[in-house]
Amino acid sequence: MEKEAAILTPSVAGKSEDQALVARALTVDYGEGPVLGPLDLHLPAQGIYTVLGPSGSGKSTLLKAAAGLLPGFGGSLIYGGRPIGSGKAAGAEIRVGLVPQNYGLLPWQTAIANIRTALKIARPDEDRARREATALRWLELMGLSGLEGRYPRALSGGQQQRVAIARAFAIRPDLLLLDEPFSALDAVTREGLQRLLLESWRQQPSTMLFVTHDVEEAVLLGRKIVILTSSAGHPVLIDNESVFFLADEDKRDHETFYEQTRHIRRIMREGR
């Protein structure tokens, strides 16, 4: 019995450790000098990590690597003990919910068909009725009921973005990757979607990487903030729990929020 417990305990304790996203000496080079890294990161599971950095710091490249979209990279990138493949192997074991900057909806499929397609690929073992219910539920949570039959062209930017987010959540991903998803939206739409994103994530937590160039957005959403600098150097990892656990309504007006924003601006200035 004791022996059994001894075996069980470390595996339970190690679970979140196992599920961590770990980068070791991650380097991406297209032949004209490194685009990213060398980068070392250790991000425990089930957290929202916002990735900040000026353009050219490799934010999007990091996200692409995590999505398994890069043909090759140096070093290693591991999620839950399994390497994220260079290319194809990624999705087979690690479910990735990707929300690209341009929303990435297939223009020839309606809102619900876009989610259906993703579910069919990500969850082939589930029956059709269950997938359909999942798709409808997430569209409803995103406030898109009644628009499921629309083609992306007949939706506004904010609506398209919500379809993309619904799709990413619907597959119940291990890794949720968002690449500056709100950068093309107006301020009011953006704030609404930030809140919606946080609510959805609380309902269904996963390891979320959120790339942004907006310092305030990074502070508002992230549990930890990863700051990449343009010159190859170690990323700065900032603990943001003090803001993360504030109530959503208070965040923007809270003193801690301002302080954290100032703090990060200073780091970004000096890190350059």
Next chain:
Amino acid sequence: MKSGNNTEKSRAGNNGEKSNPESDSATSRATSRPSRNNRISGFGTMLLRLLSVFVVLHVLWGLIAALLKRDMLPSPLVVYRALFKLDGGDMLLNIGTSMGRVFAGIALALIVGLLLGLLMGRSPRWNRLLDPVVYLTYPIPKIALLPVAMLFLGLGEASKIVMIALILVFQVIISVRDGVKAIPANTYDVLTSLGAGRMAKFTQITLPGALSSILSTIRISLGTAFSVLFFTEIYGTEHGMGYFIMDAWLRLDYPGMYAGILLFSGVGFLLFVLVDLFEHRFMKWRA
């Protein structure tokens, strides 16, 4: 039709951000009605325009026929009388035979052309290899190869179908390749990150993405295929629209000849409409 879509879009844009499902669905319901009405009236005007062109052409034809007063251009009335006197079963066989050849030729061209076009569009290596081949052979006037096709394949169906396919296949290859190339690479990102296989990517992205250029190729091909068909039906057959027209001509049966030409055009027009309907069904997302 256009204005209907615009209002729909702008109203959806104003309303949607409040994430209020009630108002969203109300908007879509309210705007779907006028857009449908517009579509019907748009279809009506289109039909009216086609009809008026049809009538004007016939009036012109009648005028020229009346002015010429020669056997080689009978009046529309005479031709239509000849048209309705034609043996239905016989003409059905002629039309059926011709359609069979056209469809077989187009199908063959599409199969080969899609395969090569997709290959060249998706793989730079295959494109490098095949591009010079296409570039070099494209300008050859393929109709000049008709005797060669007859020598190798005989006078029967094979040479006719291959001839049609041969002429069409190059434009299919080129437009499919360009259509596939025009799909932005990042369109594949989300499905790739989900671990989609080749087949899923092909059916969900490559094919629908290239469908619009495939359909416009088919539209152009249809006209070309009919012209080639006419040539190939001059020899080695006793059925088909081309054969019928040439036969009537040689018998100096001018009303019959014109009746054949009318029928041939009518069939061509129907196929054209068919492609349009197909496009309307599958290209809805672009409207």
